[in-house]
Amino acid sequence: MSEADKKSRIPPNSKESEMMVLGCMLTSVNALNVAADVLDDTDFYYTEHQTLFQVMKAAYRADKPADIHLIGEELKRQGRLENIGGISYLTLLAQYAGTSAYIEEYVDLLREKSILRRMISAAQNIERTALHEPSDVRAALDEAQSQFYQISQSTQNSLGVTLKELISGVKAESKLPFLKELQERQQNFLEKGPGDSAVTGVPTHFTDLDKMLNGFMKSNLILLGARPAMGKTAFAINVAEQICFRNKIPVGIFSLEMSADQLLHRLICSQAEVESSKIQTGSLNGSEYQRIVSAVNMMQKHTMVIDDQPGLKITDLRARARRMKEAHGIGFLVIDYLQLIAGSGNSRSQENRQNEVSEISRMLKTLARELNIPVLCAAQLSRKVEERQGHRPMMSDLRESGSLEQDSDVVMFLFRRDYYDKHDKPGLAEIIVAKNRHGAVGDVTLTFRKEIGQFANYTPLHAVADVAKGNKEAFSSFSPEE
Numbered sequence: 001m002s003e004a005d006k007k008s009r010i011p012p013n014s015k016e017s018e019m020m021v022l023g024c025m026l027t028s029v030n031a032l033n034v035a036a037d038v039l040d041d042t043d044f045y046y047t048e049h050q051t052l053f054q055v056m057k058a059a060y061r062a063d064k065p066a067d068i069h070l071i072g073e074e075l076k077r078q079g080r081l082e083n084i085g086g087i088s089y090l091t092l093l094a095q096y097a098g099t100s101a102y103i104e105e106y107v108d109l110l111r112e113k114s115i116l117r118r119m120i121s122a123a124q125n126i127e128r129t130a131l132h133e134p135s136d137v138r139a140a141l142d143e144a145q146s147q148f149y150q151i152s153q154s155t156q157n158s159l160g161v162t163l164k165e166l167i168s169g170v171k172a173e174s175k176l177p178f179l180k181e182l183q184e185r186q187q188n189f190l191e192k193g194p195g196d197s198a199v200t201g202v203p204t205h206f207t208d209l210d211k212m213l214n215g216f217m218k219s220n221l222i223l224l225g226a227r228p229a230m231g232k233t234a235f236a237i238n239v240a241e242q243i244c245f246r247n248k249i250p251v252g253i254f255s256l257e258m259s260a261d262q263l264l265h266r267l268i269c270s271q272a273e274v275e276s277s278k279i280q281t282g283s284l285n286g287s288e289y290q291r292i293v294s295a296v297n298m299m300q301k302h303t304m305v306i307d308d309q310p311g312l313k314i315t316d317l318r319a320r321a322r323r324m325k326e327a328h329g330i331g332f333l334v335i336d337y338l339q340l341i342a343g344s345g346n347s348r349s350q351e352n353r354q355n356e357v358s359e360i361s362r363m364l365k366t367l368a369r370e371l372n373i374p375v376l377c378a379a380q381l382s383r384k385v386e387e388r389q390g391h392r393p394m395m396s397d398l399r400e401s402g403s404l405e406q407d408s409d410v411v412m413f414l415f416r417r418d419y420y421d422k423h424d425k426p427g428l429a430e431i432i433v434a435k436n437r438h439g440a441v442g443d444v445t446l447t448f449r450k451e452i453g454q455f456a457n458y459t460p461l462h463a464v465a466d467v468a469k470g471n472k473e474a475f476s477s478f479s480p481e482e
């Protein structure tokens with residue numbers, strides 16, 4: 001390609017489509033509503049079209065009509081009428097417009113051209129950065145991937161939203177007015193049967209935990225802290241199982257400590273309820289083998305993505321998580337565990353590990369918001385727990401950084417008394433919710449079956465006794481006591 005050809009390259013655009021959209025907006029209220037709601041002035045390539053769209057969108061926001069005469073007068077008042085070609089150009093646009101029935105197709109065409117231009121702009125920025133040979137190549141690569149991911153997620157550069165836009169539903173995630181959405185929630189709640197879940201987040205099916213947290217909410221960073229061998233990997237996997245196999249939501253797991261094969265072994269132990277040692281040695285009876293076959297067949301029908309690459313940098317992890325979201329549509333992410341993640345490698349974070357962990361926790365929270373899914377990250381606790389009377393973990397026990405408790409939406413600790421004393425409440429575990437940005441904090445009791453690595457809901461003995469007592473009273477007339 002010659003130098004002249006390179007200079008003459010014009011970014012993708014469609015002047016006819018832009019004229020068609022603007023003409024439809026001038027002649028149809030429906031077209032004005034559709035285009036003004038979806039498009040931005042940056043979606044137009046020609047400067048005069050950007051100016052004209054800005055004025056028409058301002059009229060749309062003010063609930064004013066936008067015909068040729070009124071828009072012409074507004075442009076004249078701003079001294080911009082001649083910039084767009086005068087009143088004659090407005091008339092030409094109105095005549096040029098076809099039917100507003102196809103306005104969505106014209107709008108889509110404009111957005112596609114706009115996306116292509118943004119891709120070219122991002123590629124040019126990336127090229128400039130690469131030509132300067134940055135010292136931190138990994139960070140530059142992460143930034144490049146982030147730019148393209150942002151283009152794929154949203155084609156509008158939003159400068160924030162007003163309460164009115166959220167309440168009216170224009171910029172709300174559900175696209176419904178708030179009161180309408182609330183009515184639907186109320187109706188759904190009333191229609192729920194006794195077996196339906198009442199939580200609005202992603203249910204973990206640990207009943208008491210779901211009641212306290214209302215499930216795992218989207219874009220939340222959930223931290224699970226525990227001492228080594230307390231069972232945090234087992235709990236994280238159990239939650240992933242429940243969300244993947246019971247809720248039928250694709251799940252992603254970053255296992256920096258265990259291989260994918262080891263993780264699969266744990267999943268099968270838990271799902272088939274067969275002891276780990278029996279699977280390893282092959283000493284299975286017929287019913288155990290059948291349970292494993294059944295569990296394996298069930299697991300194959302669901303999407304769980306395991307990335308067992310060790311020693312990942314936070315920038316690499318974020319890039320891989322984005323690819324998981326794009327390729328598999330994951331709705332929940334587990335990271336096991338935080339202290340095994342390396343920082344981005346820039347000189348500031350390398351000064352000490354505390355700065356590095358601060359950077360990692362901040363990037364994980366950003367990732368949760370970017371992907372709009374709950375992220376559960378396991379973390380090691382410091383040895384201060386061992387020295388404390390009772391050994392109950394606290395927020396200050398989170399190793400290496402105070403930013404972990406700041407960036408997290410939920411902080412949970414896993415605590416088993418029989419870890420320290422085998423006679424102290426054996427088989428029971430506590431989930432201590434120390435921080436919950438959206439609700440209550442407190443303790444949740446679970447049972448733990450160590451031989452199969454499975455946590456389960458706990459039913460206190462007095463509750464069983466109450467049921468037995470109720471049954472006895474209910475049937476006393478049928479079998480009177482002697």
